Amino acid sequence: MHTRPKPAAYAAANGTLYFAVPTIWSRIADDPDAARALRSARLLVSGSAPLPVQVYDRLVELTGQAPIERYGMSETQLVLSARPHERRRGWVGLPVAGTQTRLRGEDGGLVPSDGDTVGQLEVRGPSLFRGYLGRPEDTARSFTDDGWFMTGDLAVQDRSGCHRIVGRASTDLIKSGGYRIGAGEIETSLLNNHTVKEAAVVGLPDTDLGERLVAYIVPSDDRRDSSQIEKELIEYVGVHLSRHKRPREIRIVESLPRNAMGKVQKKRIVEQALAERVSS
Numbered sequence: 001m002h003t004r005p006k007p008a009a010y011a012a013a014n015g016t017l018y019f020a021v022p023t024i025w026s027r028i029a030d031d032p033d034a035a036r037a038l039r040s041a042r043l044l045v046s047g048s049a050p051l052p053v054q055v056y057d058r059l060v061e062l063t064g065q066a067p068i069e070r071y072g073m074s075e076t077q078l079v080l081s082a083r084p085h086e087r088r089r090g091w092v093g094l095p096v097a098g099t100q101t102r103l104r105g106e107d108g109g110l111v112p113s114d115g116d117t118v119g120q121l122e123v124r125g126p127s128l129f130r131g132y133l134g135r136p137e138d139t140a141r142s143f144t145d146d147g148w149f150m151t152g153d154l155a156v157q158d159r160s161g162c163h164r165i166v167g168r169a170s171t172d173l174i175k176s177g178g179y180r181i182g183a184g185e186i187e188t189s190l191l192n193n194h195t196v197k198e199a200a201v202v203g204l205p206d207t208d209l210g211e212r213l214v215a216y217i218v219p220s221d222d223r224r225d226s227s228q229i230e231k232e233l234i235e236y237v238g239v240h241l242s243r244h245k246r247p248r249e250i251r252i253v254e255s256l257p258r259n260a261m262g263k264v265q266k267k268r269i270v271e272q273a274l275a276e277r278v279s280s
Contacts, residue, residue, distance in 0.1 A: 007034035016042040022051045023262030025067065029055045035062035043068060043084070049263045050165060050184060052198070053191045056089040069093070071165055073151060075142070077127040080163050090188055091164045099125035102148065103157055106180070115158035118182045120169055122148040154182050171266045174203035176211045179244050183266075186215065186247065189240050195220055195229055200256050200264045201247065204273055215247040216269060218255060226252045 007027050010018060011034040018041055020028070025046055028035050035058075038044065044059065044067040051069055060066050070081040071092040079101065082093035095101050103111045103119025111119035128149055131139035143149055154166045154173055166172065166182030174181045183201040190199040198218035203211030219229060230250035238246040257265040 007031035010034060011037035014040075016040075017045070018043070019045045019047070021048045021262045022046060022055065023258065025051060025059060026055045029058035029062065032062055035059065038063045039065075041065075045070065047072070048261045050090065050188075053089055053188060054194075054197070071153075071163070075129045075149060076123050076125075076151070079123050079125065079127065082162075086162075088162065091162050093163065094161050095125075099123065099127065101157075101163065103155055111157075113157045113159050113161070115156055115164075118154050118156055118166055118173070118180060118185075121151045121153045121155040121163070121165075123151060124148045154184070156182075156185075171202070171270075174201070174211050174213060176203060176206075176213055177209045177244060181213065181245055185241065186213065186237060186245055189237050189245075190215060190217065190233060192240070193233060193236050195224070195232065198256050200266060200269060202266050202270050202273070204270065206248075209248075212249065213245070213247045214249045214251060214273070216251050216253050216256060218253060222252075222254075 005020070005024055008031070010020075010028060018038060028038070041063070044063060044065060046067045047070050051067060056067060066087040066089070068082045068084065068087055069090075069092045070078060072078040072080070078096060079099045080092045080094065081096055082088065082091060086093070100123070102122050104122060105111045105119050111117040122144065124147055132142075152169050154169055155163050156166060157163050166184030172183040174183055183203075186201045187199045190196045190201075196217055197220045200216045202214055202216070204214050206212035215233070217229070217233065229252065233250050234246050257268045259265055
């Protein structure tokens with residue numbers, strides 16, 4: 001029988017190296033005694049989905065060390081990882097030895113390494129898979145003509161070569177008012193606000209903008225007035241990011257739909273929003 005790891009089990013393991021998905025790290029961060037029990041560990045590693053900023057900061061406070069964030073897929077294995085001497089919240093680091101990455105825009109050109117411009121992440125190296133079994137057409141569509149694997153993920157890269165994943169091209173690239181916007185960047189900004197526990201940003205159809213930025217928020221304190229939270233968060237994002245990246249609407253929810261790995265299921269959010277629009 002499959003059972004989900006519990007903070008107490010991590011605390012009792014007396015391990016030196018702990019791996020977990022963000023959902024588990026969030027639960028550990030909410031259990032101070034369990035988190036403090038990990039202070040003797042050599043390394044804390046998070047993967048499979050972005051680690052919320054508030055969880056990262058709480059783990060640093062309670063365990064005395066910053067988690068290492070990394071990135072990989074079944075098709076690529078581990079290709080990006082923060083290094084022990086350089087851990088930055090929200091960043092998954094540099095390519096591992098032998099692996100190369102590049103970010104390409106919609107025009108096929110490379111995007112600048114300015115830490116802000118979003119591009120689609122492509123990878124090549126010895127850890128890549130050979131193809132999808134019995135699916136030659138899917139395999140062909142997944143590689144560029146010059147042999148790079150198209151991950152389908154969106155990222156930015158800074159001058160040092162460090163990467164930050166900002167979402168999936170299929171669900172997290174929002175085209176609003178002529179701008180190409182990565183949902184992950186807005187979510188990170190929202191999670192930096194103390195009033196936000198969880199956040200998911202989606203693009204909903206809009207006759208004027210093409211897509212309208214809508215943020216779904218699980219508040220840290222559900223006793224606060226929702227209209228006040230909405231106004232505060234829209235202004236907050238406008239100050240910390242470009243004004244065109246402000247959500248047009250904030251929707252307060254009790255929880256976000258997630259899969260077994262803890263990843264937010266944005267397609268379900270969009271489907272539900274569109275269904276509600278039709279029924280109204």
